[in-house]
Amino acid sequence: MTILIRNARVLGGEPTDLLLRDGVIAEIGQGLSADGAEVVDGTGLVALPGLVDLHTHLREPGREDAETVYTGSRAAALGGYTAVCAMANTSPVADTAGVVEQVYRLGQEAGLVDVQPIGAVTVGLAGERLAELGAMADSAARVRVFSDDGFCVADPRLMRRALEYVKAFDGVIAQHAEEPRLTQGAQMHEGDVSARLGLTGWPAVAEESIIARDVLLAGHVGARLHVCHVSTAGSVEIIRMAKARGVRVTAEVTPHHLLLTHEKAESYDPVYKVNPPLRTDADVEALREGLRDGTIDIVATDHAPHAAEDKECEWAYARPGMLGLETALPIVLDVLGEQSLGTPAEPAMWAVIAERMSYAPARIAGLDGHGNALTAGAPANLTLVDPTVRWSVDPTGLASLSHNTPYAGMTVPGRIVATFLRGVPTVLDGKVQK
Numbered sequence: 001m002t003i004l005i006r007n008a009r010v011l012g013g014e015p016t017d018l019l020l021r022d023g024v025i026a027e028i029g030q031g032l033s034a035d036g037a038e039v040v041d042g043t044g045l046v047a048l049p050g051l052v053d054l055h056t057h058l059r060e061p062g063r064e065d066a067e068t069v070y071t072g073s074r075a076a077a078l079g080g081y082t083a084v085c086a087m088a089n090t091s092p093v094a095d096t097a098g099v100v101e102q103v104y105r106l107g108q109e110a111g112l113v114d115v116q117p118i119g120a121v122t123v124g125l126a127g128e129r130l131a132e133l134g135a136m137a138d139s140a141a142r143v144r145v146f147s148d149d150g151f152c153v154a155d156p157r158l159m160r161r162a163l164e165y166v167k168a169f170d171g172v173i174a175q176h177a178e179e180p181r182l183t184q185g186a187q188m189h190e191g192d193v194s195a196r197l198g199l200t201g202w203p204a205v206a207e208e209s210i211i212a213r214d215v216l217l218a219g220h221v222g223a224r225l226h227v228c229h230v231s232t233a234g235s236v237e238i239i240r241m242a243k244a245r246g247v248r249v250t251a252e253v254t255p256h257h258l259l260l261t262h263e264k265a266e267s268y269d270p271v272y273k274v275n276p277p278l279r280t281d282a283d284v285e286a287l288r289e290g291l292r293d294g295t296i297d298i299v300a301t302d303h304a305p306h307a308a309e310d311k312e313c314e315w316a317y318a319r320p321g322m323l324g325l326e327t328a329l330p331i332v333l334d335v336l337g338e339q340s341l342g343t344p345a346e347p348a349m350w351a352v353i354a355e356r357m358s359y360a361p362a363r364i365a366g367l368d369g370h371g372n373a374l375t376a377g378a379p380a381n382l383t384l385v386d387p388t389v390r391w392s393v394d395p396t397g398l399a400s401l402s403h404n405t406p407y408a409g410m411t412v413p414g415r416i417v418a419t420f421l422r423g424v425p426t427v428l429d430g431k432v433q434k
């Protein structure tokens, strides 16, 4: 299949044509000849490298009523993604070569994005003994990222062993930083709002104390640490300090922690219940600053679909987590400065988006075929976005099997018009192709 994209603005630059052939970008330049190629009109659209999500929950195996690899892949493609890393907290847990290979194969069969399984750090996410990290690394799924996400690897000795172990194959431990002894029964951020509502608080220090411990451990053994869903100003400060000291630490922030705050809990609508919880305005400001200055390396969605019965109930009983794949780029656009569209600062904004949502996550995950600059010879993994379109988020209009988006009814900027995986369209005219 040969595709000619006409007049797209690569990272918001001058309009140009891109010829996609045999899975790669064969040529880039103005006025390329169509010569048998299928033409896609890119006028007014910005071309970005295919987005890469380092933190996605796909719920298969085990909760196929909430999301499957196929439905999550559709949501991802519609969000502009060409690769997603699938978290290990499935049922059974992805803690063996068998399970990660199953998820990997389901992703290949769906064929809409590359699904890269993340392996569990400990057997059954129980935090007691290491899972078979080496067997998962050597498997057909070639696992490099390991995480007990949903739970913290709380035992420092086990965390140290895991960090040491994955050095052998340049792996990374992605930590869900939450000291469990400080969050027992916690329902939301510990602060003035939790005090007023009478809900048990989840203090910032529960996150920060684990991050502080883990950057010290990672520095001590010279291993790679990745911090999942950073949510507090103090965490940003600790990571900034660790980086300055040369610790090999990377960090992610979610779109919802960049936009929403704990006051949302005043509605008692569990759609706003998430782990870690929504924090304060000051935290949001520090996260944005950390993302701008590179202390926070990437935006990751923590796409966490939940079935209605697990979410549309009393706050205390609702599962934490919210959808993210189809709204991530619009929220980041909103946060990073939609006002720069059409100004000389615009290309700089797209460069930051490409780095934080494609190049850096692909580097951290070791995904060589993704996160490449859009140049001749590179794999044809890219997405076309119309930054001028604003659309209203309708939970039932999303491709995800679940509907727990916190942005229902909100008008957001930026529509994904097309996505290409190795030169094959997975989304065209805003519609998924499978």
Ligand SMILES: NC(=O)N[C@@H](CC(=O)O)C(=O)O
Binding pocket: 057, 089, 149, 150, 151, 176, 273, 274, 275, 276, 302, 304, 305, 319, 320, 321, 322
């Ligand atoms: N973020 C959440 O609130 N929930 C996640 C687990 C997690 O990311 O910790 C989930 O699997 O539902």
Ligand SMILES: [Zn+2]
Binding pocket: 149, 150, 151, 176, 228, 229, 275, 276
């Ligand atoms: Zn988590």
Ligand SMILES: [Zn+2]
Binding pocket: 055, 057, 087, 149, 150, 302, 304
């Ligand atoms: Zn998660």
